[in-house]
Amino acid sequence: MAEHKDGRPLGERIAAEIRKLIMDGDLEPGAPLPTTEQLCKQHDTTNVTIQRATKILKDEGLLVGRTGVGVFVRDEGAQAIAPAHSLAPSEPGQPYRWLTEATKNQQSSKYQILSVAEVRPPRQVRNALGLDESGTAVLRSRVGYLDGKPAELVHSYYPVELARGTRLEQRRLIPGGSPRLLEDLGYPTRSQDDVLGARPATTEEYVHLEIPRDVPVIEVFRIVYSDGQRPIEVSLLTKPAHRFKMAYSIDCP
Template identity: 75%
Template sequence: MPEPHEDKRPLAERIAAEIRKLIMSGDWEPGRKVPTNEELRTQFKTSNVTIQRALQILKDEKFLEGQAGVGVFVRSERAQTIQPAHFIAPSEPGQPYRWLAEATKRGQRSKYKMLEVGEVVPPVEVARAMGLGEGGTAVLRSRIGFLDDQPAELVHSYYPVELARGTRLADRRLIPGGSPALLKEMGYPTRSQDDAVAARPATTEEYEALEIPRDVPVIEVFRIVYSDNDKPIEVTILTKPAHRFKMGYHIEL
């Protein structure tokens, strides 16, 4: 039989992982005072130096906040669950993109900043999803979404050239109502979408754009949006900082 897989990470990293899970799950509520070093040292049967290292990891990752002379506390905001299904349907005429509208409902300030728009040779997985041949191009729209002035998601959306060229999809400006509303207006209503969700280390682009602390991973959503006759009309690679967000799905059977 294979030998058990042993956790060989330094003890401080393992302790940080245990505490991180308590914070992400909500067992340790926002604003809660962290047990004293002595209490943690006794709980984890280790030295005070190791506990300090574990707490520093979590401070660097923005999970804990130190208050001089008072103590260490769980960050003031809990991890936010985002429901991707809320953003599938196009906005009503004259209404903002649903991602922005949902943020307003939650009492958050939201905005998008455009980074790049143009025709590119997309990544292999995007080309495959769009049915492109070797060297085939697509229209790329890259942007960052902010919630309460903090970067919340980095979005790279690709569109078929024959569909997007010469339209607002190829314009650097933001699209009123978002791309779903424009695509519907163009005769390509959203009928379904496939999402593949993964967690991985951040690239340099993601690390800088999303202001990732330390070695916090990102949540990646690889999304294919289909119109009539299962035609792919948009392929998006969306990444979010995993220390601040969870992905939520409601499925009725």
């Protein structure tokens, strides 16, 4: 079997190595990048190649150049997000849990509604909701911001019979979020299934998440269940992979 080799230009390979050090925290937020001379020796290459590598990472926002001083790692590290933060409904009168988690992390946060409409969902959503080929669902699309930067693009689908005549159909934010509303309607959240992946961004994601260059997105396909394993929400969430990681905590018996 032929050896699989990395055919990318050397500048891209060096950028990938530095990117991993930044994402893993080995190059700490605010730390100076090794000098061009040091990087040239480390990677056995030229100034031009190192400049190409650092430009890639500057375009991604991972490195910041300071005139007359040097090149530094961005001030904030990669943020780990626990998917279960949105599982339980917020307490009555309290904001959506995604927003309160941001407050705990000393971050400002907000959601912007992009659209709300009754649509024919993609196949995987229809299958998850138990719809036939012509079945429809209510789609709520929105962008979540942390500290003024786009953090996630969310497309959430709801069974028409649950959404009709409720705030789920309205193009405005829902106090406490959809989990709170669904519980008040008699459909408490009991569990959720998440499937995670990574892929290149679509044009929609590239625009709304302000993706730099070819940075991939983290994709979460989520099914939320109520009593009797009834699916009450299916969401497709995408996050820019140069800013976020997904965090899990698993209790072992």
